[in-house]
Amino acid sequence: MKVLICIGHVPDTTSKIKFIENDTKFNTTDIQYIIGPHEELVLTRLLDLRDAGNNMNITAITVGLAETENTLRKVLAMGADDAIRVNAEPTNAFFVAQQIAGVVKNGNYDLVITGKESIDYNSGQVAGMLAELLNFPSINTASKLEIQGEKLIFERETDLGKEVIEGVKPMIVSAGKGFAIEPRIPNMRGIMMSRKKSLAVLEPTQNGANTKIEKFYLPQPKGKCKMVATDNVPELVRLLHEDAKII
Amino acid sequence: MAVLVYTENWNGNFKKLSYELVSYAHSIAKSIGSQVVCLTVGNVSNENLQLLAQYGASKVLVCKNADLEKFTTQSYSSLIAKAAETEKAKVLIFASNASGEALAPRVSVKLSASMVSNAVGVPTSVEPFVVRKKAYSGKAFADVVLDAPVKVLTLTQNAYKVEENPQNLNIEDFQYQVDSADLKMLPSEIIKSDGKLSVSDAEILISGGRGLKGPENWGMVEEMAQILGAGTCCSRPVADLGWRPHYEHVGQTGKVVAPNLYIAIGISGAIQHLAGVNGSKVLVAINKDPEAPFFDSADYGIVGDAFEVIPQLNEAFRKFKAQQ
Structure with missing residues (x-):
């Protein structure tokens, strides 16, 4: 089975978010970049399934400039077989989906999988757009993957419970929490091997971005926390009722 | 010209989230001189449909079709795109929930629309069309310009206040033929949760x-x-x-x-x-x-x-x- 996993190159989850150039650009100073946490869990699950004896070739792809290669090398060190970087600034989800669609058309992948959303733009759009561009069936925010023989069995949480869905190849899936608990940590052998694995660089094919970010804002800072003493706990209930008027 | 809202129903019922979407759509419709059309799938009582009018819907399209009893992203997104074309929708509104997040990107590609997820308020301007969304996982917000003639938005839950805007409701049966190619990956099993209030719905x-x-x-x-x-x-x-x-x-x-x-x-x-x-x-x-x-x-x-x-x-x- 050929799998393409779409990897986001995103600021570390502990990052303090700041903007520059009149709040139009993210301030990358002192920011560590990581593999998108959702993708990291998805990749962990795929690697576990492969290690359990399932025949699987895992290619990682990202749309990004040269600095994203460190992130792809980490993905290779975790255990992905090879990687592709589309050499372009990922300006919006539709642009990214178009680039990946181009690669999928030439790649014969059975499963294309993304994290449920990037943790910077939080759009969660790439999987659905990609599915529509390719006219593949798709599942959003899958929470579980099992392989039974040739069958891929997914679970997806809905507002009423969950659905069990059998995959039909080729398919697009977005996934996250539930695929794995802890991400796999690359070992020394993985890190050594990653240097020898193929990381192909492709040029972007189309440019269809139809949204753009005009300005960023930080949330309003909170006022001071009103403290309630432990010998007067009911005071909190009074405050929530009379001061915050929330209950 | 319309603002089309995909009003999902849960066993024939709407919930607060549905009324947030309709209230939000009504506010956008007012600013672009349009009206709110809702689309829902399956059996919903007239009494429940009238609730949508309470919050600003002028029309509701009800699509009853055995092929749509189970959800696939392909069948539902094709249906919604068809309704959008029939109603000449300029703006489409979805919830930022399991189904809305699955459908909106597919629909946006079908309609060559611009799309924004997790909107937190009405457009700050309609010409150009600018919407504020959550970014950096809640650590920031971004104002996004949507260039294409059709805009697709998903609205963050509990971000917009439910407002009464009573309208006369026109209820229409929406006839739609599902393409069998759109029925790949139907759920083989649906496991109901224990009825506990979901994390996203809880106030x-x-x-x-x-x-x-x-x-x-x-x-x-x-x-x-x-x-x-x-x-x-x-x-x-x-x-x-x-x-x-x-x-x-x-x-x-x-x-x-x-x-x-x-x-x-x-x-x-x-x-x-x-x-x-x-x-x-x-x-x-x-x-x-x-x-x-x-x-x-x-x-x-x-x-x-x-x-x-x-x-x-x-x-x-x-x-x-x-x-x-």
Whole structure:
């Protein structure tokens, strides 16, 4: 089975978010970049399934400039077989989906999988757009993957419970929490091997971005926390009722 | 020209989220001189459909089709795109929930539309069309310009106030032939949850962290939730340790929530957790460590041992509720 996993190159989850150039650009100073946490869990699950004896070739792809290669090398060190970087600034989800669609058309992948959303733009759009561009069936925010023989069995949480869905190849899936608990940590052998694995660089094919970010804002800072003493706990209930008027 | 809202129904019922979407759509329709058309699938009573008119819908398209009894992203997105074309929709509104997030990107490609997810308010301008959304997992917001003639938006839950805008409702049967190619990957099994209030729907959330020491101590959290009609959720370590199901995990890599009231018990307030909850209207932190970072973000706090504070607080909530 050929799998393409779409990897986001995103600021570390502990990052303090700041903007520059009149709040139009993210301030990358002192920011560590990581593999998108959702993708990291998805990749962990795929690697576990492969290690359990399932025949699987895992290619990682990202749309990004040269600095994203460190992130792809980490993905290779975790255990992905090879990687592709589309050499372009990922300006919006539709642009990214178009680039990946181009690669999928030439790649014969059975499963294309993304994290449920990037943790910077939080759009969660790439999987659905990609599915529509390719006219593949798709599942959003899958929470579980099992392989039974040739069958891929997914679970997806809905507002009423969950659905069990059998995959039909080729398919697009977005996934996250539930695929794995802890991400796999690359070992020394993985890190050594990653240097020898193929990381192909492709040029972007189309440019269809139809949204753009005009300005960023930080949330309003909170006022001071009103403290309630432990010998007067009911005071909190009074405050929530009379001061915050929330209950 | 219309603002089309995909109003999902749950066994024939709408919920607060549906009325938020319709109220939001009505506000946009007013600013672009248009009207709100809702689309829903399956059997919904006229009485329930009339509720949509209460919040601003002028028309509702009801599509009854046996092929749509089970959900696939392809069949539903084709249906919605067809309805959008029939109604000449300029703006399409979806919820930021399991189905809305699955459908909106597909529909946006079908309609060559511009799309924004997790909108938090009405457009700050309609010409150009600019919408504010959540970014950096709740740590920031971004104003996004949508260039294409058709705009697709998903609206963050609990971000827009339900407003009454009564209209005369025109109910139409929407005839639609499902393409069998769109019925790949139908769910083979649907497992109903236990009917507990979902983390995303709850207007009050009671959240527990590692400070509660073990899953056996969640009784008092559940009790508080029951008294207040609230949902329960947890921090990441709690979900990772298997004390609580992972769908209760709230934070940057779990669910990002924005209830009216969020009560955090025994959660220190790591930046990733705060990112997931700082859209809440009121935050309460209860922690025995006075240095816990949660107190910097909370509106109200108690420094104390949860095992002493929570039983007293539950008692006080119960008294308060009894007086209401």
